[in-house]
Amino acid sequence: MKILALISMLAGGALTLISSFSLAEEANVKRSDSDPTIRSWGKEYPEYIEMYMQMKDTTKPTEYGGNVPYSKLIRFPQLTELWAGYAFALDFNEERGHYYSQIDQYETKRNDKEFLNSHGLKKFNGQPGACMNCHSGWVPELVREMGWEKFNKTPYWDTVAKLKKEHGEGIHGAEMGSTCADCHTPDDMSLRVTRPAYINAMVQRGYEADNKLGLKATQKEMRNHVCQQCHVEYYFKGPNKVLTFPWANWPKDRPLNIEMIEQYYDNERAKEGGFQGDWIHQTTKASMLKMQHPEAEMTSSGRHTKDGVSCVDCHMPLIEKDGEQVTDHNLDSPLNDIIACKSCHENESEIRKMVQDTQRFTAKEMAKAENAILALIDDIEKVRHEMADLDKFSSIKDKQKRQDAISEGIQPALEMHRRASMRWDFVGAENSTGIHSPREAWRILGDAEKLAREGQQLLKESASNFGIQIRLTNKGAIPTAPEVINPGNIVGSMPPMTTIQADDQCLLP
């Protein structure tokens, strides 16, 4: 490996940083968290605003990533069954650049009470302000004004109204994604972390908090920390909906494995009044866990992390701009321009082939796990149906109590549904399709498939206790794809050609 290249990359970043400090000092500008807008923070850095604005682009798909926010539900209709009964089964799209963080949160149907209530989720009562944690640069200021718990539990749209009242309509979307203030200090623009949930979780793991930088860390370590504030699995804890990361079982300075997250949620579930799960699966009635963008967790076990390569090394490489070396602030798929990889992997076509093979293999393993989980879902549905006809259950008049009694009769299979699904989802929600840690991704998917198949066997045993014999399904049914929700809008649009070609290569027999 070319360690020298990496060192000079890092040193280059530090050098430019120093020259920018003096520039800021000369202009004697005041940056502060009470106005985190790109406009204010970027005044003497027009070239950084320019790079940031490149994230408005939505024209570059890759086989599994890219910035075209097409509908993942149309590309992978199986998701509507795998997440049945949860808002994700109604609207879920490929993500795009930081420019859109607040816009997309505003516009997603998962944040639209009326839509969800009229599409089968009658009990959905609106998202909490906690959603904003990773989607707006105003968070540190809001937390200061409202207090941490109140910020989290206040309904999302109330907090939006407060922002609009105090700071004007311009608060909507544009410039309100991830801002300079998320990653930089106001005084000298060095790297810092700003998000309470991340600092809390890291302190719990044994890291040390820091007044100025959020966490005590070297500049090199900060090149992971700044991203890991948001690109992580999370849940909202307790009645105050406090944003929490399930990391208590993840030891300091060690790679994470998914069993640590599962253990965490199991421990919470066993506590009186503890977090039980994200939702109840509509078809099987299992209590489920939904995973979300665990990039920090997955990357921790990757080969590159072992070699000291950070998120920033791959997603914000040094580029040349107006004759100067600068850190690229257009955060996108590294596959759009693999300059970041070239310092270590010289041959471009070779590295592209390696990425393609890794991602396509991961996609195949995903599909195998999905087949197994869908088969388990179909079998549970059949068994529930037959059980409902038995006197033992049909005599229970209250519908909910009848369902609960049936669930109790097949509990081991429902447990396997939860365990298989959170594993498959972990790899799917992690946005690199295996690249961040290929071997770990494949191990987890293998386990997901195995647990789902075990679930089917356990179901068969439980069913036979009630005199019900079933033939196990091999391949679960895939539902038909949903319609485009907003015709004419790029968000939720039909999947681009690049993705269709990739999927044709990955069809299972």
Ligand code: HEC
């Ligand atoms: C070795 C280089 C490397 C490192 C280190 C790395 N990534 Fe990635 N990342 C990639 C590649 C390659 C992809 C796949 C892009 C694609 O499929 O278009 C990717 C995909 C992503 C995506 C989805 C991008 C898209 O276009 O959909 C996100 C988000 C992401 N990475 C965040 C992170 C975070 C956060 C970290 C650190 C915790 C990190 N990455 C570390 C190389 C890297």
Ligand code: HEC
């Ligand atoms: C811990 C940080 C964090 C929290 C909290 C969070 N998000 Fe996100 N969100 C992200 C990241 C990172 C991405 C980009 C990666 C991805 O889409 O997987 C994202 C992407 C999205 C997207 C675009 C892609 C899609 O899923 O359609 C939407 C919409 C969204 N989030 C809505 C929400 C809502 C609603 C909530 C509250 C329930 C929420 N987010 C809470 C970090 C967060």
Ligand code: HEC
């Ligand atoms: C998601 C995190 C993030 C955001 C948002 C961000 N930066 Fe940076 N910025 C970095 C990282 C990482 C570096 C590299 C620092 C290092 O390792 O030396 C950097 C470096 C810089 C530097 C030093 C020179 C260089 O190119 O390395 C300047 C100046 C800078 N950023 C300005 C800005 C401005 C202005 C904004 C808002 C328009 C902004 N940044 C937004 C993460 C971020």
Ligand code: HEC
């Ligand atoms: C304040 C929270 C936050 C921080 C800090 C943050 N991200 Fe993100 N990131 C998001 C959200 C939210 C999205 C999804 C935006 C959308 O789809 O609207 C996203 C999207 C992305 C994407 C997808 C871009 C595309 O074209 O599809 C990449 C890549 C990415 N982030 C990498 C990083 C890296 C690397 C860092 C650290 C240098 C970082 N992010 C820091 C919240 C954050």
Ligand code: HEC
């Ligand atoms: C600082 C050096 C460095 C950088 C930068 C780097 N890599 Fe690597 N990469 C390595 C090393 C070392 C290995 C392991 C040895 C090998 O297989 O060649 C590796 C292995 C890989 C593998 C094999 C699978 C695995 O993870 O073990 C893939 C795929 C890969 N790199 C992709 C990328 C991509 C894509 C980028 C750019 C976004 C990138 N790398 C940037 C050093 C680097």
